[in-house]
Structures are given as structure tokens and as C-alpha cells.
Amino acid sequence: MGSPTFDLPPDTGAPPARRSRRKQARPGELLEAALDLFVSKGYAATRVEEVARLAGVSKGTLFLYFPSKQELFKALVRHVLADRFAEWSLELDNYQDDTASLIHYCYEVWWTRIGATKACGLPHLVMAEAHNFPEIAAFYRQEVVVPGNRLVERILQRGIDRGELRAMDVGYGTTLVLAPLIFCAIAQSSGGLCLPNPQFDVPAFLRLQADTLVRGLAPDAQGALP
Amino acid sequence: MGSPTFDLPPDTGAPPARRSRRKQARPGELLEAALDLFVSKGYAATRVEEVARLAGVSKGTLFLYFPSKQELFKALVRHVLADRFAEWSLELDNYQDDTASLIHYCYEVWWTRIGATKACGLPHLVMAEAHNFPEIAAFYRQEVVVPGNRLVERILQRGIDRGELRAMDVGYGTTLVLAPLIFCAIAQSSGGLCLPNPQFDVPAFLRLQADTLVRGLAPDAQGALP
Amino acid sequence: MGSPTFDLPPDTGAPPARRSRRKQARPGELLEAALDLFVSKGYAATRVEEVARLAGVSKGTLFLYFPSKQELFKALVRHVLADRFAEWSLELDNYQDDTASLIHYCYEVWWTRIGATKACGLPHLVMAEAHNFPEIAAFYRQEVVVPGNRLVERILQRGIDRGELRAMDVGYGTTLVLAPLIFCAIAQSSGGLCLPNPQFDVPAFLRLQADTLVRGLAPDAQGALP
Amino acid sequence: MGSPTFDLPPDTGAPPARRSRRKQARPGELLEAALDLFVSKGYAATRVEEVARLAGVSKGTLFLYFPSKQELFKALVRHVLADRFAEWSLELDNYQDDTASLIHYCYEVWWTRIGATKACGLPHLVMAEAHNFPEIAAFYRQEVVVPGNRLVERILQRGIDRGELRAMDVGYGTTLVLAPLIFCAIAQSSGGLCLPNPQFDVPAFLRLQADTLVRGLAPDAQGALP
DNA sequence: TATGAATGAGACTTCATTCAT
DNA sequence: GATGAATGAAGTCTCATTCAT
Numbered sequence: 001m002g003s004p005t006f007d008l009p010p011d012t013g014a015p016p017a018r019r020s021r022r023k024q025a026r027p028g029e030l031l032e033a034a035l036d037l038f039v040s041k042g043y044a045a046t047r048v049e050e051v052a053r054l055a056g057v058s059k060g061t062l063f064l065y066f067p068s069k070q071e072l073f074k075a076l077v078r079h080v081l082a083d084r085f086a087e088w089s090l091e092l093d094n095y096q097d098d099t100a101s102l103i104h105y106c107y108e109v110w111w112t113r114i115g116a117t118k119a120c121g122l123p124h125l126v127m128a129e130a131h132n133f134p135e136i137a138a139f140y141r142q143e144v145v146v147p148g149n150r151l152v153e154r155i156l157q158r159g160i161d162r163g164e165l166r167a168m169d170v171g172y173g174t175t176l177v178l179a180p181l182i183f184c185a186i187a188q189s190s191g192g193l194c195l196p197n198p199q200f201d202v203p204a205f206l207r208l209q210a211d212t213l214v215r216g217l218a219p220d221a222q223g224a225l226p
Numbered sequence: 227m228g229s230p231t232f233d234l235p236p237d238t239g240a241p242p243a244r245r246s247r248r249k250q251a252r253p254g255e256l257l258e259a260a261l262d263l264f265v266s267k268g269y270a271a272t273r274v275e276e277v278a279r280l281a282g283v284s285k286g287t288l289f290l291y292f293p294s295k296q297e298l299f300k301a302l303v304r305h306v307l308a309d310r311f312a313e314w315s316l317e318l319d320n321y322q323d324d325t326a327s328l329i330h331y332c333y334e335v336w337w338t339r340i341g342a343t344k345a346c347g348l349p350h351l352v353m354a355e356a357h358n359f360p361e362i363a364a365f366y367r368q369e370v371v372v373p374g375n376r377l378v379e380r381i382l383q384r385g386i387d388r389g390e391l392r393a394m395d396v397g398y399g400t401t402l403v404l405a406p407l408i409f410c411a412i413a414q415s416s417g418g419l420c421l422p423n424p425q426f427d428v429p430a431f432l433r434l435q436a437d438t439l440v441r442g443l444a445p446d447a448q449g450a451l452p
Numbered sequence: 453m454g455s456p457t458f459d460l461p462p463d464t465g466a467p468p469a470r471r472s473r474r475k476q477a478r479p480g481e482l483l484e485a486a487l488d489l490f491v492s493k494g495y496a497a498t499r500v501e502e503v504a505r506l507a508g509v510s511k512g513t514l515f516l517y518f519p520s521k522q523e524l525f526k527a528l529v530r531h532v533l534a535d536r537f538a539e540w541s542l543e544l545d546n547y548q549d550d551t552a553s554l555i556h557y558c559y560e561v562w563w564t565r566i567g568a569t570k571a572c573g574l575p576h577l578v579m580a581e582a583h584n585f586p587e588i589a590a591f592y593r594q595e596v597v598v599p600g601n602r603l604v605e606r607i608l609q610r611g612i613d614r615g616e617l618r619a620m621d622v623g624y625g626t627t628l629v630l631a632p633l634i635f636c637a638i639a640q641s642s643g644g645l646c647l648p649n650p651q652f653d654v655p656a657f658l659r660l661q662a663d664t665l666v667r668g669l670a671p672d673a674q675g676a677l678p
Numbered sequence: 679m680g681s682p683t684f685d686l687p688p689d690t691g692a693p694p695a696r697r698s699r700r701k702q703a704r705p706g707e708l709l710e711a712a713l714d715l716f717v718s719k720g721y722a723a724t725r726v727e728e729v730a731r732l733a734g735v736s737k738g739t740l741f742l743y744f745p746s747k748q749e750l751f752k753a754l755v756r757h758v759l760a761d762r763f764a765e766w767s768l769e770l771d772n773y774q775d776d777t778a779s780l781i782h783y784c785y786e787v788w789w790t791r792i793g794a795t796k797a798c799g800l801p802h803l804v805m806a807e808a809h810n811f812p813e814i815a816a817f818y819r820q821e822v823v824v825p826g827n828r829l830v831e832r833i834l835q836r837g838i839d840r841g842e843l844r845a846m847d848v849g850y851g852t853t854l855v856l857a858p859l860i861f862c863a864i865a866q867s868s869g870g871l872c873l874p875n876p877q878f879d880v881p882a883f884l885r886l887q888a889d890t891l892v893r894g895l896a897p898d899a900q901g902a903l904p
Numbered sequence: 905t906a907t908g909a910a911t912g913a914g915a916c917t918t919c920a921t922t923c924a925t
Numbered sequence: 926g927a928t929g930a931a932t933g934a935a936g937t938c939t940c941a942t943t944c945a946t
Contacts, residue, residue, distance in 0.1 A: 016451065021408070023924085024908065026443060031315030037363065038359055041358065042270070042354060042355065042357065042358060043268075043270075043358055043404065044268070044269075044270030044271065045357075045358050046268065047918090047919065047920085048921085049236055049919080049920090056427060057927080057928090058927065058928045058929060059920090059921090059926080059928085059929070060335060060921095060922085060927065060928050060929065061381070061927055062917080063920090064922070064926075064927075068920080069921090069923080070918065077912080080424060121388060123420070124354065125354075126419070127350070127412060127415075127416035127419050127420065128268060128350065128351075128354040128416070130416045130417055130419050131267055131268070131371075132267065132268065132271055132440075137417070140419065141414055142427070145419065145420060146422070149422040159321055168434075169434075171422060171423075172327065172430065172431050172434050175421065175422065175426070175432065175435075176431075176435060177437055179409040179435075180405055180409075182404040182409055182412070182420050183406075183408055183409050186353060186408070186412060189353075190353035190354070190356045191356055191357065191363070192355050192362055193356045193366060193371065194349070194353065194399065194404070194408050195258065195371075195401065196243055196371065196372070196375040196397060196400060196905095197397070200340075201400070203944070204398070204400050208394075208395075208398050208399075208402065209402060209405075211442075212402055212442035213438065213441065213442060214443040215441075215443075215444075216438035216440075216441040216443075217441075217442075219416060219439060223340055245909080245910055245911075245943085245945065246910090246945080247908080247909050247910075247942065247945065248909085248911065248946065249908090271935070273935090273937085274936085274937065275936090275937090283910075283911090283914065284910065284911050284929090285911085285912070285937090286910065286911055286938090286939080286940085287909075287910055287911075287940085289937090289938065289939080290909070290910075293938095294937080294938080295936095296935070299932085349922065362910090449917090460899045460932090462870050471830065472689075490811055490938090492807055493810065494722070494806060494807065494809065494810060495720075495722075496721075496722030496723065497719070497722065497756075497810050499939090499940065500940080500941065500942085501940080501941090509907090509943090510907045510908060511907085511908065511909070512905055512906065512907050512908065512942095512943085512944085513905085515941090515942070515943080516905075516906075519942095520941075520942080521940095521941065525903055527800050528697035549738050572710040573813075575872070576805070576806065577806075578871070579721060579802070579864060579872065580802065580803075580806040580865075580868070581720065581870045582871050583718055583719055583720070584719065584720065584871055585721055585810060585946085589869070589871055593871060594872060597871065597872060597873075597874065598874070600915065601874040606866075621886075622887075622921080623875075624882070624883050624886050625886075626874060627873065627874065627878070627883055628886065628887060630872070631857065631858055631861040632761065632857055632861075634861055634864070634872050635858075635860055636858040637705075638805060638864060640806075640859070642806070643808055643809065643815070644803035645804070645805050645808045645815055645819060645823065646801070646805065646817065646823060646856070646860050647823075647853065648823065648824070648827040648849060648852060648853065649849075652853070656850070657853055660847075660850050660851075660854065661854060661857075663894075664854055664891065664894035664895060665894060667893065667894040668889075668890035668891060668892075668894030668895075668897075669890060669893075669894075670893075698930090698931090699924065699929080699931080700930085701925065701929050701930065725914090725915070725917065726917090727914085727915090728915090735913090735931075735932090736931065736932050736933065737916090737917085737932085737933070738918085738919085738932055738933065739930075739931055739932075741916090741917065741918080741931070741932075745917095746916080746917080747915095747916070747917095774934090796925080869919085892926090901946065
């Protein structure tokens with residue numbers, strides 16, 4: 001049940017010694033700072049010096065840990081997105097309740113662990129820079145998109161098998177499930193720019209979305225076009 | 227049924243003369259080029275000289291028509307996204323069929339006019355640059371987000387009034403309708419990075435999405451959580 | 453008794469026809485505009501397009517008459533400064549009164565014909581650009597500085613010969629006479645920046661200066677250092 | 679008896695190492711270089727890269743110390759012209775001899791500290807750019823023109839009080855005293871363009887000017903116009 | 905002849921990266 | 926290791942000049 005952000009060193013309360021403090025924690029602090037800034041300002045508009053300052057080190061020190069701005073960005077993506085799906089897959093294996101509940105649970109969990117955290121800015125950022133960082137795009141596809149789709153495929157297949165969902169093309173069905181999450185991630189990280197008003201309650205929307213989706217995928221749903 | 231892109235001058239086959247004087251056509255050509263490059267490379271990674279070259283003019287000529295890179299971007303947003311909603315609103319007024327058909331029709335029309343064109347890259351771009359260009363964000367909200375939501379609100383209210391949709395919070399319902407379109411726009415403009423495979427058929431997905439949505443919003447839908 | 457500015461064509465009252473009006477007057481109008489702008493904004497900060505607009509023609513037309521900005525500047529200096537000293541020399545030949553009156557008269561005349569007109573901005577401009585325009589500097593020295601000094605030398609020599617001025621090195625004396633004029637020209641053209649207050653009355657100062665100078669050069673003046 | 683220019687670092691004979699770190703010395707070196715180039719070529723014709731090269735650093739380094747070309751110019755004006763008057767005011771307070779000597783002394787001191795140094799090019803430059811940089815003009819008026827006039831006012835009033843000068847409007851009298859200095863500054867910085875010949879001995883002229891001025895302001899001077 | 909659209913060299917400025925300390 | 930002064934390539938924008946109309 002990992003935190004969606006980074007494991008910060010335990011705060012000892014005392015101000016750390018200036019020069020030689022927590023050397024092994026530096027990369028994490030730099031990535032934390034990079035996440036903040038890349039997500040809120042975009043890749044190009046973020047200066048490496050800002051990242052260093054926010055992490056409490058000098059510009060030169062950043063380059064000791066990451067050989068370039070591009071490598072910093074790649075490391076950030078790898079760091080934030082790695083090893084989430086293994087954990088989630090386990091949770092799915094152990095889930096006992098019906099599919100409607102499972103979908104609701106997934107949306108809730110996603111919100112708690114991703115949507116409500118700074119990590120939710122990354123998908124947007126990765127997609128925006130996909131053309132400039134093909135390597136990152138490939139990594140993202142392999143480490144995030146494919147596992148995410150696998151996970152949802154299993155959920156849908158389980159629902160169909162249990163008679164809780166109507167028969168469907170599971171490949172497209174996964175996107176039906178994932179699209180709202182990606183939408184919410186982007187809505188969040190763009191300051192709600194695609195939402196109708198600033199009071200928009202994203203968790204409530206996700207509940208409505210889950211409910212509507214479950215209704216729409218129910219075996220006995222009415223109203224389909226011929 | 228306006229084209230979502232610009233009217234290029236008729237291609238006479240001959241390469242345009244050097245230093246040809248085409249004051250009327252220049253802004254459209256430059257915006258067309260800007261759309262191509264901004265959408266595919268991002269705002270910061272696009273150099274104004276590239277835009278000018280793609281439009282077949284020199285760097286200086288671009289600045290004759292747009293006083294800065296930022297103004298070029300604003301003009302692009304205005305040109306591509308403005309004046310679509312008036313037309314759509316008219317179509318809605320004249321629509322006769324039931325709500326399920328209307329929603330399907332909207333998704334189809336959106337795909338034809340936006341999703342399948344280069345214009346579909348703009349929402350992504352605007353959201354990515356929202357923090358750097360608050361003025362553009364405000365403009366986008368006012369000229370695109372708000373009118374779009376208004377349009378969908380009318381569709382939903384019409385459906386509820388006609389007894390074709392269940393009662394709901396129309397404010398959140400609009401986002402249920404719009405989110406898939408925004409998702410598809412971003413999926414398209416990021417090279418399908420959030421889609422499960424390269425053969426993903428977006429129009430087919432939109433049909434499935436419309437169908438599922440209509441089912442989910444139907445008055446007699448089953449399966450809602452307590 | 454020439455005007456210190458340019459001879460404009462007689463104003464016929466009727467608005468001139470757009471295209472083919474007063475072609476032979478164009479260079480003069482352009483030089484008039486150039487004087488205005490060069491003097492008030494400096495050489496570099498003046499754009500040729502501004503000059504053309506102020507003269508009522510297009511940028512291209514300016515280049516029909518002057519092959520470059522530098523040549524426009526040279527032509528301006530030549531035009532404004534040419535043929536002033538011949539006239540003044542004649543007036544000097546015919547002057548009858550005593551030297552004190554003559555010096556007062558010279559300062560008055562200078563003020564009327566130069567100091568109070570836009571032409572008084574030129575010395576400043578020429579001196580500021582002397583390093584960038586050695587050719588103009590040489591021309592200015594030959595056509596303005598040398599004749600001006602000659603004229604004043606004759607005045608001083610006449611005064612010494614008539615016993616109205618003490619014996620002196622006439623070469624340095626001329627600079628005593630001319631320095632206040634140059635000072636006033638620069639004070640005027642810099643917006644009074646070297647003057648103690650905005651109400652400074654330059655003609656009154658020149659009268660005081662002439663008076664003080666005459667006293668200081670009088671044969672029986674007291675107070676010299678040992 | 680402060681030097682009007684900057685204290686350069688001691689020349690060790692060896693060429694400075696590439697990428698040497700000299701944070702303390704840089705601003706002074708850059709201002710020194712800026713003084714040289716601005717004064718000899720004018721503001722617009724001086725490129726910041728030239729300034730940097732003359733100071734032995736790269737273009738980027740200049741912008742490390744001065745955020746823009748305009749700020750460099752302002753800093754130069756402040757540095758060269760500020761803090762001279764406090765010192766001079768003190769000297770004036772302690773002066774014991776008669777007014778004629780004092781005026782001579784002032785001119786001598788001005789020549790030594792300003793006229794004979796590169797600093798004498800600044801007044802000309804500031805006046806030439808006054809229209810383009812109103813902020814600098816205001817600063818110059820407040821920090822240089824006003825204090826300078828104050829100082830001379832005190833000298834004249836002291837002379838009148840001691841019966842060594844005739845009664846006069848002290849406001850205009852100050853300009854009588856200062857005009858020759860400004861004239862000489864401009865003459866120097868324009869390569870002697872307004873002087874009758876290249877052998878013109880400026881200190882000798884200033885002595886003659888002081889002498890003539892003192893005679894002209896003497897209480898018993900003869901020869902005033904009615 | 906007159907126009908003004910078009911050009912492109914060149915200016916200022918930024919910032920990722922290097923490296924002496 | 927850590928620093929931050931220094932670098933210089935690269936970007937935006939200006940404007941004198943050209944030239945098709």
C-alpha cells in the first residue's frame with residue numbers, strides 16, 4: 001500500500017548539517033523537486049537550477065546525480081511509475097466482492113494513490129513530451145499503459161465470467177474504464193481547465209462515472225442503439 | 227459543415243515565387259504551420275523560424291503578422307477553436323431525433339470535425355501550457371470550455387425533459403459526456419500513448435462509448451450502487 | 453535672412469493629390485522629418501520607416517532618394533548646415549556698432565536662427581555620432597567648426613583692433629565665444645538635462661553670458677590672477 | 679582625491695586563467711569596459727558582447743552581473759558619477775582662499791578628476807540618450823545636475839558675501855560657471871570636434887575661461903551693456 | 905514612380921552544462 | 926563531494942534594405 005510519492009527520509013527535527021547531510025537521499029529529494037516543478041510548469045519551462053534550489057542543493061550537485069535534464073526527466077518517470085501494478089495486481093487477486101464494487105473500489109484507490117497526489121501530473125507530462133522523448137514514451141507504454149490495461153482486462157473478464165457484465169470486446173472495454181482516470185489526471189494537472197467550474201468535485205464525479213459505467217455495462221441494460 | 231482547418235490557397239502546382247506578396251493568405255498559412263508544429267512538438271520545442279519555414283516564408287515575415295510567439299499561439303487557439311459552437315448550437319436546435327441518436331451524432335460529428343483533424347491536438351497543448359499562459363487558459367475556458375458545457379447541458383436537459391434520460395445532476399453529467407472526447411483528443415495527439423495498441427479504432431471506441439453512456443444514463447438502468 | 457529650417461513648398465491650402473504630389477519636394481520633406489526624429493530620438497533609435505511615415509511617403513520611397521540610413525543622415529547634416537556662414541559673414545562685414553553690441557547681436561541671432569529651432573539638435577547629434585561617422589565629422593569640422601571659428605576670430609580681432617577688447621590669444625578667445633552657444637544647443641536638445649531647472653530662460657542666460665564675456669574681455673578688466 | 683575610474687585588480691603580469699572565478703572584481707571590470715565602449719561608440723552601437731570581451735569574460739557572464747544592457751548603463755552612470763559631490767562639498771567647506779582662486783581651483787580639479795579621464799564622456803552620453811531613457815535622465819538630474827548646481831551656488835554666494843563678486847542672479851550664475859565644464863567634457867568626448875584645431879590645449883583654455891569669468895563677474899567690471 | 909510585403913543578418917537574452925575552487 | 930561562476934549555443938525579435946507589383 002505504497003505512498004504515491006517518494007519516501008522522504010525521516011524528519012529528525014534538527015536542521016541537517018549543511019554540507020554532508022543525507023547524501024544517499026539526494027536523488028530522491030531531487031526527483032521530488034523535479035516532480036513538483038515539471039508537473040506544474042512543464043518540461044521546458046522548468047529550469048534545472050530551480051529543481052536544485054527546491055531540493056536544497058546547488059545546480060552543480062544536480063548534475064552529479066543526473067547527467068542531463070533529459071536524464072533527470074527519464075529518471076523521474078521511471079521512479080514515479082515503477083512497481084505500482086505488481087501491488088495492485090495482488091489486491092485484485094484477493095478481491096472478493098462483485099464487479100460493481102470492484103470498479104468503484106478501483107476508482108477510489110486510483111484517486112487516493114494517484115489522482116489526489118502530485119503523481120497525477122505525470123501522465124499529462126509524459127504525453128505532452130512523448131514526441132520529444134520517444135524513449136520515455138516507449139517506457140511509459142510498456143510499464144504503465146500495458147500493465148494498466150492488463151489489470152482492467154482481468155477485472156472485466158472476471159465480471160463477464162461472473163455474469164455481472166454483458167459480453168463485450170474486452171480490449172475496448174478497458175479503455176472505457178481507464179479513460180475517465182486519464183481524463184481526471186489531466187483535468188487535475190491542468191488546473192481544472194477542462195472542467196466546467198472550480199468547485200467541481202472530482203471524487204464525486206468519479207463515483208458518478210463508476211456508477212454510470214457499471215449501469216452501462218450491465219447485462220440487462222436497455223437503450224442501446226440498434 | 228465547415229472544415230476544421232484552414233482554407234489553403236489553391237495549389238497551382240508551381241512552387242510559390244520567392245518574395246511573392248500574399249498578404250491575405252499569409253496569416254492562414256502561418257497558423258496552419260503553427261498548428262502542425264505546436265501540436266506535434268509542443269509550444270516550447272517549436273521554433274518560430276520552423277513555423278515560418280513550414281509556411282514558406284522567412285522568420286521576419288512571421289513577425290509581420292504576429293507580434294510574438296505567444297501572440298501566434300493565442301491567435302491559433304482563437305482561430306481553431308472559436309466559432310465552432312455557434313454552428314453546433316444551431317444544429318442542436320434543429321435536431322429532431324431521440325437523445326440516444328443525438329449523443330451518437332455528437333460523437334460522430336466531433337470525430338469528423340475535430341478528432342480526426344490536427345485541431346484535436348490543441349486542447350492537449352492548451353492544457354499543457356495553461357500554467358505558463360494564464361491569459362490563454364482564461365480565454366480557452368471562456369471560449370471553449372464554457373460553451374461546450376452549455377451545449378451538452380442542453381442536450382442532457384432535453385433528454386431528461388423528454389424522459390429519455392434519468393434525472394441527474396446535469397453539471398456532472400456534461401463532464402460524463404465530454405470526458406471521452408477530451409480523452410480521445412489527447413490519445414490522438416499523443417500518438418496513442420494511452421491506448422492499448424496501435425490498431426485501436428477510435429471511432430469504434432467512440433461508438434461503444436456513446437452506447438455505454440446512453441445505457442448508463444437510461445431511466446431504467448439497473449445496477450447502480452446503493 | 454534665411455530660415456533656420458527648410459524651405460517648405462508654399463501651402464496651397466488644398467490637400468495635395470495622393471500619389472504624384474510635389475515630387476521635387478520629397479527630399480526636403482524627408483530631410484525635415486529626419487531632422488525631427490534624429491534630433492529627438494538619436495540616430496540609432498530612429499527607424500527609417502518612421503522618417504518616411506512622418507514625411508508622408510512609404511519606406512520604399514525614402515530609399516529611392518537616399519540609398520541608406522547613413523546617407524540620409526549625411527545628407528541631413530549637409531543640408532541643414534550648408535551655406536549659413538556666407539550669409540553671416542556678409543552681415544559681419546556690414547556691422548557698424550561696437551564689439552559689445554556685436555557679440556550681443558551674434559548671440560541673439562544665433563538664438564533666433566539656430567538655438568530656437570530644431571536645427572540646434574544637430575551639433576549634439578553630430579558629436580554623438582562622430583566616431584561612427586568619421587566622414588560626417590570631417591565635413592562638420594570643415595563646414596561648420598572652421599568657418600564658425602573664422603567668423604568669431606574676425607569679430608575678436610576687430611574688437612582688439614578697435615581697442616574694445618584686451619589683447620588675447622584669438623584662437624582660444626573664439627572658443628570662449630562659441631562654447632556658450634554649443635552648450636546651449638546641447639542643453640536645448642537634451643531637454644534641458646544640464647540646466648538647473650525647467651524654467652531656465654535660455655535667451656536671458658545668453659544675454660547674461662554675453663554681458664559677462666564682454667566684461668571679462670574688456671581692456672581694463674580687473675581681477676585677473678597674478 | 680579619488681580616482682574617477684575604477685580600481686582594477688593588481689596586474690600580476692600573467693594572463694588571467696580561463697574560467698577564473700573573480701566575483702568581486704567582475705562588476706568593476708565590466709563597468710570599466712562599458713565606460714570605454716559606451717563613451718567611444720555610443721549606447722546603441724555598443725554590443726554587450728564587446729563589453730564582455732573587453733572585460734575578458736563571455737557574454738553570459740555579463741548577464742550574471744547586470745540583468746540587461748540598460749541596467750548595465752544605469753549602473754555605469756551611478757558608479758561613475760555618484761559619490762563625487764560629497765567629497766567636493768567637503769573640500770569647499772575647508773577652502774580658505776579668495777573666490778578667484780577657488781574658481782580656478784575648481785576648474786583644475788574638475789579637469790584632473792573628470793575632464794582628463796574617460797568619465798568625461800558620460801555626460802554627453804547621458805544627454806544623448808536622455809530621450810530614450812527617461813529614468814536615467816531623472817537619475818542624472820537628481821544625482822549630478824542638482825548637486826553640481828548646489829555646489830556652485832555656494833561658491834558664488836560665498837564670493838558675493840565676501841565682496842569678491844558682483845551681485846547677480848546666482849541661479850543663472852551657476853550655469854555660467856558650469857557651462858564651460860560641460861562644453862569641455864563634450865569637446866573631449868567628441869574627439870575635439872567642436873574645437874578649432876587638434877592642438878587645442880583644454881587645460882589652458884580652462885585657465886583662460888576661469889580668468890575671463892572671474893574678470894566678468896568682478897564687482898568693478900566695466901563694459902556692461904546698458 | 906511608389907508601394908509595402910518580404911527578407912535575413914544581427915542584436916539581446918536565456919539556460920543547460922562545465923569546471924576551477 | 927559540493928559549489929556556483931563561467932560558458933556559449935540557441936532562441937526570440939528588430940529593422941535596414943530589397944524587390945515584385
